[in-house]
Amino acid sequence: MIQFCNRCGSKVSLVVPPGDSLLRHVCTSCGYIHYENPRLIVGCVAEWEGCILLCRRAIEPRHGFWTLPAGFMENGETTAQAAVRETAEEAGAKILVDAPFALISIAHINQVHLFYRGRLSSPDYSAGEESLEVALLSANEIPWPDLAFRSVALCLERYLDDRAAGRYGFHEAELAPL
Amino acid sequence: MIQFCNRCGSKVSLVVPPGDSLLRHVCTSCGYIHYENPRLIVGCVAEWEGCILLCRRAIEPRHGFWTLPAGFMENGETTAQAAVRETAEEAGAKILVDAPFALISIAHINQVHLFYRGRLSSPDYSAGEESLEVALLSANEIPWPDLAFRSVALCLERYLDDRAAGRYGFHEAELAPL
Numbered sequence: 001m002i003q004f005c006n007r008c009g010s011k012v013s014l015v016v017p018p019g020d021s022l023l024r025h026v027c028t029s030c031g032y033i034h035y036e037n038p039r040l041i042v043g044c045v046a047e048w049e050g051c052i053l054l055c056r057r058a059i060e061p062r063h064g065f066w067t068l069p070a071g072f073m074e075n076g077e078t079t080a081q082a083a084v085r086e087t088a089e090e091a092g093a094k095i096l097v098d099a100p101f102a103l104i105s106i107a108h109i110n111q112v113h114l115f116y117r118g119r120l121s122s123p124d125y126s127a128g129e130e131s132l133e134v135a136l137l138s139a140n141e142i143p144w145p146d147l148a149f150r151s152v153a154l155c156l157e158r159y160l161d162d163r164a165a166g167r168y169g170f171h172e173a174e175l176a177p178l
Numbered sequence: 179m180i181q182f183c184n185r186c187g188s189k190v191s192l193v194v195p196p197g198d199s200l201l202r203h204v205c206t207s208c209g210y211i212h213y214e215n216p217r218l219i220v221g222c223v224a225e226w227e228g229c230i231l232l233c234r235r236a237i238e239p240r241h242g243f244w245t246l247p248a249g250f251m252e253n254g255e256t257t258a259q260a261a262v263r264e265t266a267e268e269a270g271a272k273i274l275v276d277a278p279f280a281l282i283s284i285a286h287i288n289q290v291h292l293f294y295r296g297r298l299s300s301p302d303y304s305a306g307e308e309s310l311e312v313a314l315l316s317a318n319e320i321p322w323p324d325l326a327f328r329s330v331a332l333c334l335e336r337y338l339d340d341r342a343a344g345r346y347g348f349h350e351a352e353l354a355p356l
Contacts, residue, residue: 002184002185003185005182006179007182008181009182009187036253037218038251038252072213073216074215075214076286077216077285079281080350081283089199100281105255105257110253110254129197170277172257174258
């Protein structure tokens with residue numbers, strides 16, 4: 001997708017820079033190398049009195065499907081701050097994060113999903129701009145067929161398993177194309 | 179640093195896009211939004227018979243200082259694959275990763291460092307292009323004053339503590355400016 005140099009506006013070409021082993025978009029004029037790296041999506045499994053906070057998406061992809069509050073980590077924040085911010089933006093809820101819970105690599109879309117586990121500091125929530133609705137749902141109410149993403153389903157499964165076992169671990173997983 | 183659009187080569191301007199809350203570099207011609215996100219640096223604490231694999235850096239920053247094998251995660255790979263690749267490139271060693279070990283946010287430089295723990299599959303190693311030398315060092319031999327990065331020191335401290343306690347956890351930390 002990169003056609004022009006961010007720094008000088010000249011055309012880029014795909015070449016392997018000296019000392020590198022991968023093709024990069026390198027400026028044909030100033031030589032600037034445009035590295036592209038995976039993005040971190042950070043979210044949270046947040047509880048209130050045993051129920052889990054879920055959002056129904058108001059945006060694509062997966063408009064109308066349910067997800068954990070999560071989104072692209074921004075520059076200048078920590079992973080925990082990203083989880084807190086995304087939950088505030090999408091679910092209008094204030095949370096306390098307890099610990100990282102799941103790390104899911106999705107290599108074919110250049111993403112890493114990181115979910116924390118945490119708690120709402122009060123039972124207040126409201127749909128943000130990116131959500132149609134927000135709900136606190138019990139384990140029995142989770143809309144499994146209507147979850148937006150496989151990483152969300154995987155995270156919720158592990159979470160409920162761990163909760164039932166009375167011991168939370170840290171889970172690593174990979175998702176390949178279906 | 180972004181001055182021109184990657185897609186069409188026109189000038190960008192710093193504006194808050196509709197529905198967003200942060201300043202982004204947006205193309206004044208085609209409207210493309212250039213998001214910038216933190217980068218993941220992935221590495222490994224890899225052992226062979228109780229010794230830990232360390233590399234002395236042949237590149238800046240911190241030329242001449244010691245580090246765990248680690249580097250920028252690439253598109254198209256998982257976090258575990260990144261740890262294996264970086265260890266092969268920098269230390270000429272083949273490793274088996276056991277589990278994620280430490281996640282360290284460094285918000286002021288827009289980085290997240292993720293370290294695995296693992297084992298060399300044989301005691302073979304050699305300095306890659308980015309290393310002056312590579313060594314398997316016992317806990318007593320770790321050159322603490324000559325470590326390249328605070329995240330590396332933090333990770334090694336936690337690792338040796340856990341090893342002494344006979345139980346490896348998953349550690350989260352943040353590093354602020356000194």
